[in-house]
Amino acid sequence: MDESWGEWIRARDHPSQSFAKPEALDDLLVLDCSRASMAGLGASSFLAELGAEVIRVEPPGGDPARRFTPFGLLHEDTGLGYLVEGRNKLHITLSLESEEGREVLRRLARRADVLIETFLPGEMDAWGLGYRQLSADNPRLIYCALYTYGQFGPRAASGQPNADIADQALSGVTFATGFPPESRGAGDGPEFADPSAVPTREGNWHGWTLGALWGAFGILAAILARRAYGMGQFVDVSPAEALLRSADGSALWWEMDGVLRQRSGNYDGAIFPYLYVRCRDGYLLLAAVLEPAWSALCRMIGRPELSERYRAIPSRRPLEVQRALHREIEAWTVALTFDEILARFEDANRSLQNGTLVAGRVVEPRDVIQNEHYRERGTLGVFSDPTYGDLLIQFPFQKMTSSPPRLKWACRKVGQDNGHVFAKYLGYGKQKLTDLRRRGVV
Amino acid sequence: MASPGYGEWARQIFDPAGVFAKPEALRGLRVIDLGTLFLGPTATTYLAEYGAEVIKVEIPGGGDTVRALGPSYPWNMSLFGLAEPKNKYFVGLDVRTPRGAEVFKRLVARSDVLVENFRAGTLDRWSIGYRQLRPVNPRLIYSAHSGFGQWGSYGIDRPSYDAIAQGEGGMAAITGFPTRPPLKAGGYLGDYLGAIAGAATILAALHHRARTGEGQMIEIAQVEALIRALDWTWVYHGLTGRHRERYGNADPAIVPSDVVACAGGFVAVSAPTDAAFAGLARAMGRPELAEDLRYRTQLGRAESASRDALLAELRAWAKDKSVADLVALGDRHGFAAAKVMSARDHCEDPHLAARGALVRHDDPLYGRFPLFGSPAKLSATPGRVKWVMKPLGLDNDFVLRGLLGLTTAELAALEGEGIVGRWSDRPGQKPPDDWQGEGKTL
Numbered sequence: 058m059d060e061s062w063g064e065w066i067r068a069r070d071h072p073s074q075s076f077a078k079p080e081a082l083d084d085l086l087v088l089d090c091s092r093a094s095m096a097g098l099g100a101s102s103f104l105a106e107l108g109a110e111v112i113r114v115e116p117p118g119g120d121p122a123r124r125f126t127p128f129g130l131l132h133e134d135t136g137l138g139y140l141v142e143g144r145n146k147l148h149i150t151l152s153l154e155s156e157e158g159r160e161v162l163r164r165l166a167r168r169a170d171v172l173i174e175t176f177l178p179g180e181m182d183a184w185g186l187g188y189r190q191l192s193a194d195n196p197r198l199i200y201c202a203l204y205t206y207g208q209f210g211p212r213a214a215s216g217q218p219n220a221d222i223a224d225q226a227l228s229g230v231t232f233a234t235g236f237p238p239e240s241r242g243a244g245d246g247p248e249f250a251d252p253s254a255v256p257t258r259e260g261n262w263h264g265w266t267l268g269a270l271w272g273a274f275g276i277l278a279a280i281l282a283r284r285a286y287g288m289g290q291f292v293d294v295s296p297a298e299a300l301l302r303s304a305d306g307s308a309l310w311w312e313m314d315g316v317l318r319q320r321s322g323n324y325d326g327a328i329f330p331y332l333y334v335r336c337r338d339g340y341l342l343l344a345a346v347l348e349p350a351w352s353a354l355c356r357m358i359g360r361p362e363l364s365e366r367y368r369a370i371p372s373r374r375p376l377e378v379q380r381a382l383h384r385e386i387e388a389w390t391v392a393l394t395f396d397e398i399l400a401r402f403e404d405a406n407r408s409l410q411n412g413t414l415v416a417g418r419v420v421e422p423r424d425v426i427q428n429e430h431y432r433e434r435g436t437l438g439v440f441s442d443p444t445y446g447d448l449l450i451q452f453p454f455q456k457m458t459s460s461p462p463r464l465k466w467a468c469r470k471v472g473q474d475n476g477h478v479f480a481k482y483l484g485y486g487k488q489k490l491t492d493l494r495r496r497g498v499v
Numbered sequence: 500m501a502s503p504g505y506g507e508w509a510r511q512i513f514d515p516a517g518v519f520a521k522p523e524a525l526r527g528l529r530v531i532d533l534g535t536l537f538l539g540p541t542a543t544t545y546l547a548e549y550g551a552e553v554i555k556v557e558i559p560g561g562g563d564t565v566r567a568l569g570p571s572y573p574w575n576m577s578l579f580g581l582a583e584p585k586n587k588y589f590v591g592l593d594v595r596t597p598r599g600a601e602v603f604k605r606l607v608a609r610s611d612v613l614v615e616n617f618r619a620g621t622l623d624r625w626s627i628g629y630r631q632l633r634p635v636n637p638r639l640i641y642s643a644h645s646g647f648g649q650w651g652s653y654g655i656d657r658p659s660y661d662a663i664a665q666g667e668g669g670m671a672a673i674t675g676f677p678t679r680p681p682l683k684a685g686g687y688l689g690d691y692l693g694a695i696a697g698a699a700t701i702l703a704a705l706h707h708r709a710r711t712g713e714g715q716m717i718e719i720a721q722v723e724a725l726i727r728a729l730d731w732t733w734v735y736h737g738l739t740g741r742h743r744e745r746y747g748n749a750d751p752a753i754v755p756s757d758v759v760a761c762a763g764g765f766v767a768v769s770a771p772t773d774a775a776f777a778g779l780a781r782a783m784g785r786p787e788l789a790e791d792l793r794y795r796t797q798l799g800r801a802e803s804a805s806r807d808a809l810l811a812e813l814r815a816w817a818k819d820k821s822v823a824d825l826v827a828l829g830d831r832h833g834f835a836a837a838k839v840m841s842a843r844d845h846c847e848d849p850h851l852a853a854r855g856a857l858v859r860h861d862d863p864l865y866g867r868f869p870l871f872g873s874p875a876k877l878s879a880t881p882g883r884v885k886w887v888m889k890p891l892g893l894d895n896d897f898v899l900r901g902l903l904g905l906t907t908a909e910l911a912a913l914e915g916e917g918i919v920g921r922w923s924d925r926p927g928q929k930p931p932d933d934w935q936g937e938g939k940t941l
Contacts, residue, residue: 062620063650065630070649070718081707093772095730107703121772121797127731127751129801132738137731138752179505188878189508205835207876209509212850218775220835222748222756226767231758232841233685235675253676256758256765256839258748259684260673266728267874270695275875277702278549282524282880284709290879293513297837298856299874303691306582307842308857308869313573318842323683327570331662333671333683340671340681342662370569417663419681422732423742425669430653436723437733449737454727455700456648459715460707 070456072435072463080108081460085280087111087171088162089146090153093121094175094219095262096203096296098142099269100276101173105145106453106462109171112478113146114162116153117499119471133445135468138262141450143468149479150472150499158498159184165482166191171199171276175219178208188291198289199279203268207295221296224264228300229307229318231256236322237376256320267303268296321376324383329373330354332383333419336390336398340419343386343398346370350414353405357414358389442467475499512878515855523550524880528705530612531556532587533594535563537687538659538721539616539644540584541694546612546701547586548873548882554610554898555584556603559591559920562891566927574865574931580888581868588940590899591892591920599918600627605903608636612701616644619655629716638714640704642697648720659721664689668725669732669743676747692728693721749810754800755779757810758839759817759825765839766825768813773797778832783816845871860884864938865931889938891928892921897940 087109091097105111113120126136135143152158163186166172172191174181181187181202188200205219205227206212217223225231235257275292283289307318318326323333330351331344345354355364363385367373373382390398395418402414418424425431426449432438437451445467453462479485485493493499528551532543540555540563547553557563568579593599604627607613613632615622622628622643629641643649646659647667654667662683665671670689675682697719704715726733731752732743750756755776756769770776773796777789788794793805800809817825822838829836838844846869851857855872862868863886873882899905899919913919922928930938 062623062628062630063655066716066718067650070716079707079711081703084710103699107700124797125752125771126798126801127735127743128803129798130735130739131798132734136752137734137738140734141730178509179502182505183502187502187505205837206850207854207856209506209513210850210854213509214506215830216833217829217835217837218769218771218833220756220767220769220771220837221753222750222758222767222769223835223837226758226765226837226839229840229842229845230684230686230688231765231767231839234682235685236679236682252760253679253747255748255760257675257682258750258758258767259670259688260675260743260745261670261729261732263688263728266692266730267695270692270699271874274545274695274699274702275877277699277706278524278875279877279880280706281702281709282522282877285524285526286522286879288879290877291512293509293876293878294874295854295856298851298854298871299695301845301856301871302695302874303686303688304842305686305691305871306579307686308845308871309578309582310570311842312846312869313578314571316570318685320685323680325662326685327568333662333666333680335680340666342660342666342683344660344662374570413658415658415660415663417657417660417666419666419671420669421672421742422669422729422736425667425726426733426736428653430647430651431723431726434648434651434720434723436720436726439737447737449733451727451729451733454696454720454723456718457700457704457715458717459711459713460704 069458070461072452072456072461075461075463079460083108085109085170086168087173088114088165088169089173090114091173091175094203095122095125095138095142095221095265096219096268096272097173097175098122099266100201100203100272101146102142102144103269103273104276106464111146112165113148114151115148115471117150117497140445140448140468145465146469147474147478148469148472149475152498153184153186155498157496159186161483162186163191163194166198167195168482169198171201173201173272175203177216178204178213192289196288197283199276199283199292201272201276201292201294203272203294203296205295205297207298208293221262221265222258224268224297224300225258227297228264229304230300231258233304233318233320234259235320237320264296264300267299268294271299324379327374328370329379329382330386334383334387334390336393336395338394341395341398342417342419343390344415349409353409354414357401357405358386360385440464440467444469444473472499513876518881518883522880524877525550528552528612529554529610530614531606531610532614534614534616534644536565537583537690538693539614541691542642542644542697542701543614544583544585545695545698548884553587554590554606555587556590556592556594557891558593559892559917560923562928566891572926575926575929576865576888577927580927581865582870584888586885588894588898589889589891590895593918594627595625596918598913600625602903603627604632604635607632607639609902610639612640612642614642614644614697616659618658619645619649636714638708638712640701640708640714640717642701642717642719644693644697644719644721646720647722649718661687661689664721664725668722669729670725673729673732673743673745675745677745689721689725693719693724696724752801754797754806755809755813757813759814761817761820761822761825764822766817766822767835767837767839768817768825769835775834776800779834782828782832782834858884862886864889886938890922890930893938894940895919895921901941
């Protein structure tokens with residue numbers, strides 16, 4: 058074992074070798090009928106990156122999700138959100154609003170392993186395309202529906218559309234994220250002066266992201282169950298409930314201790330210091346919760362008495378204490394660059410027995426883009442797409458030694474693969490397709 | 500429109516009361532959890548909820564840091580210990596010692612999956628890394644979770660902290676308001692994202708193994724999972740040269756989508772499609788907005804000038820409405836309006852209770868308390884909670900005798916040397932004060 062661990066594993070899971078290796082899911086056929094939801098698209102992206110053949114079924118006018126794009130920007134008539142999640146999928150159009158289109162979907166579903174949809178609960182069912190109907194023809198089908206309120210329960214029939222911001226709000230994460238109102242008497246509410254001290258959503262579509270991953274997890278668990286028990290099943294995922302699991306412990310904290318997890322800005326509700334502070338060239342995460350790190354930090358900033366005064370962790374928990382200690386720490390950090398702080402922490406850590414002083418950078422997106430580490434690891438980079446040209450885009454995030462994920466293409470235009478897919482799965486040629494197009498089915 | 504009876508049918512096939520009458524998706528799968536806190540262990544929690552037999556191996560004396568995390572200790576167990584680990588078996592084994600490593604290898608030989616989240620290369624140094632374990636069990640799926648990956652030029656020797664990942668991946672930089680610093684989430688979003696991403700990837704690797712017999716090593720880096728999750732951030736930079744900023748609660752890619760302050764709280768309001776926007780315009784008593792050229796389409800609304808005007812109008816309209824009014828209007832007119840929910844709201848919500856998204860878990864050791872349920876509802880093989888974190892080493896006999904066949908004399912010798920051990924007399928590790936042996940497996 059002369060080779061270092063890093064060299065050994067790099068030689069076995071570097072993504073440059075992906076295309077020389079098999080794909081984990083390339084025996085699966087997936088129909089993604091999602092509409093106006095990045096949760097459905099993300100679930101099928103996960104499966105497609107790992108090799109599943111995913112057929113994206115869009116209405117003839119294209120999925121409204123193709124219009125989710127910052128400031129209305131389009132690239133080749135495609136919104137930037139969709140551009141990221143069209144990956145490795147074959148794109149066809151089909152009007153599910155027409156009986157002929159529905160019949161085509163039924164025929165595809167007989168051959169499929171998985172179907173994903175994001176309509177209102179029961180809408181597919183009313184079209185004769187629900188799990189009840191499709192499983193009669195294909196009992197091995199795994200049918201995954203993603204909807205903010207799920208398929209059953211008092212709110213399932215609310216009629217509200219899927220929305221990431223609703224998922225985030227319902228999850229409890231938004232309630233606990235953001236700066237609290239200043240302590241000087243001001244409360245929350247519309248009359249409150251500072252609109253930046255309010256419950257705050259995550260900048261990315263994090264509700265949809267968690268919904269997507271839980272959808273993929275549920276689908277794959279059902280695939281393994283199908284291997285064991287022989288039948289398919291219905292998978293019901295609420296992205297709001299998926300993100301709710303990231304607020305874990307908060308229900309218990311409320312009911313057991315009467316503590317409601319509140320927003321606390323860049324502090325942690327339970328421990329200090331574990332916060333973002335300003336330094337000369339940006340912000341950093343600074344953590345030194347356990348002894349002897351906490352005392353070492355107080356010495357370093359020239360306030361050794363603070364570690365005596367606030368020795369017990371709970372004594373540092375109240376927000377006003379965190380604010381006061383934050384000011385003391387920042388008075389020191391603001392004069393130093395991140396690298397200088399990191400160097401001092403590493404120095405101190407060498408002489409500490411247990412517990413460490415931790416510093417981490419809080420970077421801007423451009424720093425991520427410029428960081429050689431991520432280029433080298435294939436985390437993100439410029440990808441030459443056959444349809445959309447050169448795109449700076451994120452690659453699959455997993456490294457795997459035997460059946461790694463990969464990016465084959467980033468996205469396709471509306472209906473771009475109609476010819477290929479209809480010939481491959483239905484035997485429809487040019488004539489038939491022209492016919493269907495004329496009647497508005499594709 | 501859903502067909503009549505759909506909701507009732509869906510409720511029946513997913514009925515939370517029927518869960519224990521159904522089989523488990525991952526039955527027969529044995530998983531070793533050799534992790535600490537959330538990034539690694541929570542991935543195995545998800546597998547355990549769907550039926551995998553998860554054996555959590557901890558260093559005797561201290562164990563998983565989650566035991567010491569508090570913030571309080573009902574029944575002598577940390578709150579996060581009650582909330583997070585589920586259905587696992589708890590073994591105290593010092594894998595850092597040669598004899599402990601030998602026992603550990605016997606356990607690996609009998610297992611399907613191993614998850615760890617030590618710093619890159621730590622287990623390799625202890626001679627129980629992937630390259631030493633693969634010969635012991637070539638079918639093993641070994642998932643290593645870390646901050647920055649197992650190899651590369653940046654950060655790989657650093658411990659993985661959720662808030663570092665949020666900072667280093669760019670998530671904090673795009674969350675919050677332009678007038679305030681980058682914002683950390685009110686929850687360990689980076690850890691939970693890595694956990695579900697890892698769990699879903701493990702299932703894909705199991706599918707590959709079922710087809711080929713081949714095990715493999717998986718790398719999950721939580722910074723990379725977050726970079727993957729930041730939707731259009733990277734393509735936007737590549738195509739425009741501009742970098743994504745903090746835009747507050749208003750989504751620049753879906754308009755309108757915002758968190759509005761209203762009488763008595765905050766509500767997320769969103770109209771992700773043109774039809775939903777027409778509904779919102781009706782609710783606002785301004786149906787003509789949906790005909791206005793500036794607002795008629797998603798792309799038009801997303802242009803900065805129309806967006807700002809529209810959001811100002813929305814906020815002014817919502818200001819005097821109650822939370823319940825806005826939600827009811829969303830239901831009636833088909834746009835998204837969701838309360839920014841707190842943990843207290845979760846505990847009192849009839850919808851989450853009906854779905855088993857908030858369960859009143861009755862634990863064999865501790866009694867009754869609230870937990871969030873398994874987010875992927877599977878109709879035939881649903882997830883479930885059986886028990887939560889037990890005292891350290893409580894299942895030593897069940898695993899080391901029952902599975903590995905260690906004798907009383909061997910166990911006594913290992914215990915004598917501190918290689919096998921149980922809890923020490925500290926909250927987070929020891930049983931409840933009135934413990935009568937409940938929850939013990941052998």
